[in-house]
Amino acid sequence: MGTWKTRGLRGSTLEELINRSNEGYREKGLALIQKIPTPITPISIEKESRHITLAYFDQKSTVDYIGAVQGIPICFDAKECGANTFPLQNIHAHQVTFMEEFERQGGIAFIILSYTHKNELYYLPFAHLKEYWKRMEDGGRKSFTYDEVDKSWKIGSCRDILVHYLEMIQKDLTGRD
Template identity: 50%
Template sequence: MGYWNSRGLRGSQLEEYLNITNKIYLEQGLAVVQKIPTAIKPVALDPGKGTIKLAYFEEKSTVDYLGNIQGIPVCFDAKETNQKRLPIANIHHHQMAFMAAFEKQEGLSFLIVHFKFCDETFMLPFNTLKKYWDDAQNDGRKSIPYADFDQNLRIYPCHNILLHYLEAINHYLNGKEQQL
Protein backbone atom coordinates (compact mmCIF):
# COMPACT_ATOMS: atom_id res chain seq x y z
CA MET A 1 0.00 0.00 0.00
CA GLY A 2 1.41 3.42 -0.92
CA TYR A 3 2.02 6.11 1.62
CA TRP A 4 1.86 9.86 1.37
CA ASN A 5 3.81 12.28 3.53
CA SER A 6 4.47 16.00 3.51
CA ARG A 7 7.08 15.60 0.77
CA GLY A 8 4.92 13.59 -1.62
CA LEU A 9 1.95 14.20 -3.89
CA ARG A 10 2.61 17.91 -4.11
CA GLY A 11 1.41 17.97 -7.70
CA SER A 12 3.68 18.04 -10.69
CA GLN A 13 4.16 20.95 -13.02
CA LEU A 14 2.89 18.73 -15.84
CA GLU A 15 -0.38 18.08 -14.01
CA GLU A 16 -0.71 21.76 -13.15
CA TYR A 17 -0.32 22.69 -16.84
CA LEU A 18 -2.79 19.97 -17.86
CA ASN A 19 -5.33 21.24 -15.32
CA ILE A 20 -5.01 24.78 -16.70
CA THR A 21 -5.25 23.48 -20.28
CA ASN A 22 -8.35 21.40 -19.43
CA LYS A 23 -10.00 24.44 -17.86
CA ILE A 24 -9.42 26.42 -21.07
CA TYR A 25 -10.70 23.52 -23.20
CA LEU A 26 -13.88 23.44 -21.08
CA GLU A 27 -14.37 27.22 -21.32
CA GLN A 28 -13.90 27.09 -25.08
CA GLY A 29 -16.23 24.11 -25.49
CA LEU A 30 -13.46 21.94 -26.92
CA ALA A 31 -13.41 19.16 -24.30
CA VAL A 32 -14.57 18.10 -20.86
CA VAL A 33 -11.63 16.44 -19.10
CA GLN A 34 -11.26 16.12 -15.34
CA LYS A 35 -8.44 15.17 -13.01
CA ILE A 36 -9.36 12.07 -11.02
CA PRO A 37 -8.35 12.56 -7.38
CA THR A 38 -6.43 9.80 -5.63
CA ALA A 39 -8.24 8.71 -2.48
CA ILE A 40 -6.07 8.88 0.63
CA LYS A 41 -6.81 8.03 4.24
CA PRO A 42 -5.12 10.36 6.76
CA VAL A 43 -3.20 8.57 9.51
CA ALA A 44 -1.44 11.45 11.27
CA LEU A 45 -2.52 15.07 11.35
CA ASP A 46 -0.68 18.17 12.50
CA PRO A 47 -3.44 20.04 14.37
CA GLY A 48 -1.30 23.15 14.75
CA LYS A 49 -0.82 23.53 11.00
CA GLY A 50 -4.07 21.85 9.96
CA THR A 51 -2.18 19.57 7.56
CA ILE A 52 -1.85 15.85 6.95
CA LYS A 53 1.49 14.51 8.15
CA LEU A 54 1.01 10.90 7.06
CA ALA A 55 -1.62 9.09 4.99
CA TYR A 56 -1.98 5.97 2.87
CA PHE A 57 -3.68 5.32 -0.44
CA GLU A 58 -7.08 3.71 0.10
CA GLU A 59 -7.05 2.00 -3.29
CA LYS A 60 -5.05 1.91 -6.49
CA SER A 61 -5.98 4.72 -8.82
CA THR A 62 -6.68 4.11 -12.49
CA VAL A 63 -5.47 7.04 -14.57
CA ASP A 64 -5.01 10.73 -13.86
CA TYR A 65 -7.63 12.09 -16.29
CA LEU A 66 -10.98 11.04 -17.76
CA GLY A 67 -13.17 12.93 -20.16
CA ASN A 68 -14.73 13.46 -23.52
CA ILE A 69 -13.20 15.32 -26.42
CA GLN A 70 -15.74 16.23 -29.08
CA GLY A 71 -17.56 12.92 -28.72
CA ILE A 72 -14.49 10.76 -28.10
CA PRO A 73 -14.15 9.25 -24.61
CA VAL A 74 -10.57 9.64 -23.38
CA CYS A 75 -8.49 8.49 -20.45
CA PHE A 76 -4.88 9.33 -19.89
CA ASP A 77 -2.14 9.45 -17.33
CA ALA A 78 0.53 12.12 -16.95
CA LYS A 79 4.14 10.96 -16.54
CA GLU A 80 7.31 12.99 -16.03
CA THR A 81 10.89 11.81 -16.19
CA ASN A 82 14.29 13.39 -15.60
CA GLN A 83 15.87 10.72 -17.77
CA LYS A 84 16.24 10.36 -21.53
CA ARG A 85 13.78 7.50 -21.33
CA LEU A 86 10.47 6.65 -19.72
CA PRO A 87 10.93 3.69 -17.36
CA ILE A 88 8.22 1.07 -17.79
CA ALA A 89 8.27 0.74 -13.98
CA ASN A 90 6.54 4.18 -13.90
CA ILE A 91 3.46 2.56 -15.44
CA HIS A 92 1.51 0.19 -13.22
CA HIS A 93 -0.31 -3.00 -14.13
CA HIS A 94 -3.69 -1.69 -12.94
CA GLN A 95 -3.24 1.39 -15.17
CA MET A 96 -2.50 -0.80 -18.19
CA ALA A 97 -5.53 -2.98 -17.42
CA PHE A 98 -7.80 0.06 -17.10
CA MET A 99 -6.53 1.63 -20.35
CA ALA A 100 -6.93 -1.70 -22.19
CA ALA A 101 -10.53 -2.03 -20.95
CA PHE A 102 -11.19 1.58 -21.93
CA GLU A 103 -9.89 0.93 -25.46
CA LYS A 104 -12.15 -2.14 -25.76
CA GLN A 105 -15.09 0.20 -25.12
CA GLU A 106 -13.91 2.29 -28.10
CA GLY A 107 -12.33 4.97 -25.95
CA LEU A 108 -8.94 6.54 -26.54
CA SER A 109 -6.23 5.81 -23.96
CA PHE A 110 -2.79 7.39 -23.87
CA LEU A 111 -0.04 8.87 -21.75
CA ILE A 112 1.15 12.43 -21.79
CA VAL A 113 4.88 12.21 -21.11
CA HIS A 114 7.11 15.14 -20.21
CA PHE A 115 10.89 14.85 -20.55
CA LYS A 116 12.39 17.35 -18.13
CA PHE A 117 15.90 17.13 -19.61
CA CYS A 118 14.75 18.78 -22.84
CA ASP A 119 11.44 20.30 -21.68
CA GLU A 120 9.44 18.41 -24.32
CA THR A 121 6.05 16.75 -23.95
CA PHE A 122 4.51 13.97 -26.04
CA MET A 123 1.32 12.00 -26.45
CA LEU A 124 2.06 8.27 -26.26
CA PRO A 125 -0.87 6.24 -27.63
CA PHE A 126 -1.89 3.12 -25.72
CA ASN A 127 -1.13 0.78 -28.65
CA THR A 128 2.49 2.01 -28.70
CA LEU A 129 2.78 1.85 -24.91
CA LYS A 130 1.39 -1.69 -24.92
CA LYS A 131 4.13 -2.91 -27.29
CA TYR A 132 6.83 -1.66 -24.92
CA TRP A 133 4.93 -2.91 -21.85
CA ASP A 134 4.54 -6.41 -23.31
CA ASP A 135 8.20 -6.49 -24.32
CA ALA A 136 9.28 -5.45 -20.80
CA GLN A 137 7.08 -8.19 -19.27
CA ASN A 138 8.93 -10.72 -21.45
CA ASP A 139 12.39 -9.68 -20.23
CA GLY A 140 12.84 -7.10 -22.97
CA ARG A 141 13.75 -3.44 -22.71
CA LYS A 142 12.53 -1.85 -19.45
CA SER A 143 12.08 1.68 -20.80
CA ILE A 144 10.96 3.71 -23.79
CA PRO A 145 13.81 5.85 -25.14
CA TYR A 146 13.17 9.53 -25.85
CA ALA A 147 14.26 8.94 -29.46
CA ASP A 148 11.38 6.47 -29.94
CA PHE A 149 8.70 9.07 -29.19
CA ASP A 150 6.88 10.19 -32.34
CA GLN A 151 7.79 13.83 -33.11
CA ASN A 152 4.40 14.16 -34.83
CA LEU A 153 2.79 13.61 -31.42
CA ARG A 154 4.81 16.27 -29.65
CA ILE A 155 2.66 18.67 -27.64
CA TYR A 156 3.27 22.40 -28.01
CA PRO A 157 1.83 25.50 -26.39
CA CYS A 158 -0.61 27.46 -28.51
CA HIS A 159 -1.65 31.01 -27.61
CA ASN A 160 -2.81 30.79 -23.97
CA ILE A 161 -2.98 26.97 -23.94
CA LEU A 162 0.11 25.63 -22.17
CA LEU A 163 -0.11 22.02 -23.44
CA HIS A 164 -2.34 21.95 -26.49
CA TYR A 165 -2.62 18.17 -26.60
CA LEU A 166 -5.71 18.21 -28.83
CA GLU A 167 -3.41 18.83 -31.81
CA ALA A 168 -1.44 15.65 -31.05
CA ILE A 169 -4.67 13.66 -30.61
CA ASN A 170 -5.98 15.00 -33.91
CA HIS A 171 -2.75 14.05 -35.69
CA TYR A 172 -2.85 10.56 -34.16
CA LEU A 173 -6.51 9.97 -35.09
CA ASN A 174 -5.96 11.21 -38.64
CA GLY A 175 -3.06 8.76 -38.98
CA LYS A 176 -5.24 5.90 -37.71
CA GLU A 177 -7.96 6.74 -40.25
CA GLN A 178 -5.45 6.68 -43.09
CA GLN A 179 -4.29 3.21 -42.02
CA LEU A 180 -7.82 1.78 -42.37
Protein backbone atom coordinates (compact mmCIF):
# COMPACT_ATOMS: atom_id res chain seq x y z
CA MET A 1 0.00 0.00 0.00
CA GLY A 2 1.26 3.52 0.76
CA THR A 3 4.29 4.56 2.73
CA TRP A 4 3.89 6.61 5.88
CA LYS A 5 6.44 9.08 7.15
CA THR A 6 5.74 12.18 9.28
CA ARG A 7 3.06 13.46 6.86
CA GLY A 8 0.76 10.94 8.55
CA LEU A 9 0.38 13.44 11.37
CA ARG A 10 -1.32 15.97 9.13
CA GLY A 11 -4.79 16.64 10.48
CA SER A 12 -3.87 15.52 13.99
CA THR A 13 -4.94 18.87 15.49
CA LEU A 14 -8.36 18.62 13.84
CA GLU A 15 -8.67 14.99 14.90
CA GLU A 16 -7.77 15.88 18.50
CA LEU A 17 -10.53 18.54 18.54
CA ILE A 18 -13.00 16.05 17.08
CA ASN A 19 -11.93 13.34 19.57
CA ARG A 20 -12.54 15.71 22.49
CA SER A 21 -15.91 16.72 21.05
CA ASN A 22 -16.86 13.05 20.64
CA GLU A 23 -15.94 12.42 24.29
CA GLY A 24 -18.24 15.29 25.27
CA TYR A 25 -21.06 13.88 23.15
CA ARG A 26 -20.56 10.45 24.76
CA GLU A 27 -20.53 11.87 28.30
CA LYS A 28 -23.78 13.73 27.58
CA GLY A 29 -25.36 10.61 26.06
CA LEU A 30 -25.85 12.38 22.72
CA ALA A 31 -23.70 10.18 20.48
CA LEU A 32 -21.20 7.34 20.46
CA ILE A 33 -18.53 7.96 17.84
CA GLN A 34 -15.29 6.05 17.52
CA LYS A 35 -12.04 6.94 15.76
CA ILE A 36 -11.10 4.14 13.39
CA PRO A 37 -7.36 3.47 13.61
CA THR A 38 -5.52 2.95 10.32
CA PRO A 39 -3.77 -0.43 10.49
CA ILE A 40 -0.03 -0.07 9.78
CA THR A 41 3.02 -2.31 9.71
CA PRO A 42 6.07 -0.58 11.22
CA ILE A 43 9.25 -0.77 9.11
CA SER A 44 11.58 1.53 11.03
CA ILE A 45 11.40 2.37 14.74
CA GLU A 46 13.61 4.96 16.46
CA LYS A 47 15.41 3.01 19.20
CA GLU A 48 15.44 5.56 22.05
CA SER A 49 11.95 7.04 21.76
CA ARG A 50 10.41 3.89 20.21
CA HIS A 51 8.59 6.11 17.70
CA ILE A 52 7.65 4.61 14.36
CA THR A 53 9.53 6.55 11.67
CA LEU A 54 8.49 4.50 8.63
CA ALA A 55 5.52 2.21 8.10
CA TYR A 56 3.26 0.73 5.43
CA PHE A 57 -0.52 0.82 5.48
CA ASP A 58 -1.86 -2.73 5.89
CA GLN A 59 -5.06 -2.00 4.00
CA LYS A 60 -7.09 0.83 2.58
CA SER A 61 -8.82 2.76 5.32
CA THR A 62 -12.47 3.64 4.91
CA VAL A 63 -13.27 6.71 7.02
CA ASP A 64 -11.80 8.31 10.15
CA TYR A 65 -14.90 8.01 12.37
CA ILE A 66 -17.95 5.79 12.67
CA GLY A 67 -20.73 5.59 15.22
CA ALA A 68 -24.32 6.49 16.06
CA VAL A 69 -26.16 9.66 16.96
CA GLN A 70 -29.51 9.06 18.66
CA GLY A 71 -29.85 5.74 16.81
CA ILE A 72 -28.71 7.09 13.42
CA PRO A 73 -25.54 5.52 12.00
CA ILE A 74 -22.94 8.08 10.89
CA CYS A 75 -19.50 7.94 9.33
CA PHE A 76 -17.19 10.76 8.41
CA ASP A 77 -13.68 11.73 7.48
CA ALA A 78 -11.73 14.71 8.83
CA LYS A 79 -9.75 16.74 6.30
CA GLU A 80 -7.57 19.83 6.63
CA CYS A 81 -6.95 22.33 3.87
CA GLY A 82 -4.38 25.13 4.05
CA ALA A 83 -5.52 26.92 0.87
CA ASN A 84 -8.75 28.05 -0.79
CA THR A 85 -8.74 25.00 -3.06
CA PHE A 86 -9.31 21.46 -1.78
CA PRO A 87 -7.80 18.77 -4.06
CA LEU A 88 -10.12 15.79 -4.44
CA GLN A 89 -7.02 13.55 -4.56
CA ASN A 90 -7.07 13.95 -0.73
CA ILE A 91 -10.16 11.74 -0.76
CA HIS A 92 -9.80 8.25 -2.21
CA ALA A 93 -12.24 6.46 -4.52
CA HIS A 94 -12.67 3.59 -2.03
CA GLN A 95 -13.68 6.14 0.65
CA VAL A 96 -16.33 7.64 -1.65
CA THR A 97 -17.59 4.14 -2.44
CA PHE A 98 -17.76 3.25 1.26
CA MET A 99 -19.64 6.48 2.09
CA GLU A 100 -22.06 5.89 -0.77
CA GLU A 101 -22.76 2.33 0.41
CA PHE A 102 -23.08 3.57 4.00
CA GLU A 103 -25.76 6.07 2.95
CA ARG A 104 -27.53 3.39 0.89
CA GLN A 105 -27.82 1.43 4.18
CA GLY A 106 -29.61 4.37 5.82
CA GLY A 107 -26.61 6.04 7.43
CA ILE A 108 -25.30 9.57 7.10
CA ALA A 109 -21.85 10.17 5.63
CA PHE A 110 -19.99 13.49 5.52
CA ILE A 111 -16.64 15.23 5.69
CA ILE A 112 -15.54 17.65 8.40
CA LEU A 113 -13.37 20.08 6.48
CA SER A 114 -11.03 22.49 8.23
CA TYR A 115 -9.77 25.52 6.33
CA THR A 116 -6.77 25.99 8.61
CA HIS A 117 -5.71 29.36 7.14
CA LYS A 118 -9.19 30.77 7.81
CA ASN A 119 -9.73 28.96 11.13
CA GLU A 120 -13.11 27.71 9.83
CA LEU A 121 -14.73 24.27 9.93
CA TYR A 122 -17.42 23.03 7.56
CA TYR A 123 -19.69 20.02 7.38
CA LEU A 124 -19.62 18.76 3.81
CA PRO A 125 -22.64 16.51 3.26
CA PHE A 126 -21.93 13.43 1.17
CA ALA A 127 -24.34 14.72 -1.51
CA HIS A 128 -22.11 17.80 -1.98
CA LEU A 129 -18.95 15.69 -2.07
CA LYS A 130 -20.59 13.42 -4.64
CA GLU A 131 -21.34 16.45 -6.89
CA TYR A 132 -17.68 17.53 -6.81
CA TRP A 133 -16.56 13.93 -7.37
CA LYS A 134 -18.90 13.45 -10.35
CA ARG A 135 -17.70 16.74 -11.88
CA MET A 136 -14.12 15.42 -11.64
CA GLU A 137 -15.07 12.04 -13.11
CA ASP A 138 -16.81 13.84 -15.99
CA GLY A 139 -13.55 15.60 -16.85
CA GLY A 140 -14.05 18.78 -14.82
CA ARG A 141 -12.02 20.28 -11.98
CA LYS A 142 -10.12 17.88 -9.75
CA SER A 143 -10.80 20.13 -6.75
CA PHE A 144 -13.41 22.41 -5.25
CA THR A 145 -12.93 25.91 -3.93
CA TYR A 146 -13.68 27.58 -0.63
CA ASP A 147 -16.19 29.80 -2.48
CA GLU A 148 -18.11 26.70 -3.63
CA VAL A 149 -18.60 25.48 -0.06
CA ASP A 150 -22.06 26.39 1.28
CA LYS A 151 -21.29 28.65 4.26
CA SER A 152 -24.57 27.66 5.95
CA TRP A 153 -22.80 24.38 6.82
CA LYS A 154 -20.21 26.10 9.02
CA ILE A 155 -19.52 24.19 12.24
CA GLY A 156 -19.33 26.18 15.45
CA SER A 157 -18.53 25.30 19.03
CA CYS A 158 -20.89 25.06 21.98
CA ARG A 159 -19.54 25.32 25.53
CA ASP A 160 -17.16 22.36 25.95
CA ILE A 161 -17.88 20.88 22.48
CA LEU A 162 -15.27 22.48 20.23
CA VAL A 163 -16.43 20.86 16.98
CA HIS A 164 -20.22 20.85 17.39
CA TYR A 165 -21.22 18.96 14.27
CA LEU A 166 -24.45 17.41 15.63
CA GLU A 167 -26.42 20.50 14.57
CA MET A 168 -25.25 19.94 11.00
CA ILE A 169 -26.33 16.29 11.10
CA GLN A 170 -29.79 17.53 12.09
CA LYS A 171 -29.74 19.98 9.16
CA ASP A 172 -28.58 17.17 6.83
CA LEU A 173 -31.45 14.94 8.03
CA THR A 174 -34.00 17.72 7.60
CA GLY A 175 -32.82 18.30 4.02
CA ARG A 176 -33.48 14.65 3.17
CA ASP A 177 -37.17 14.65 4.13
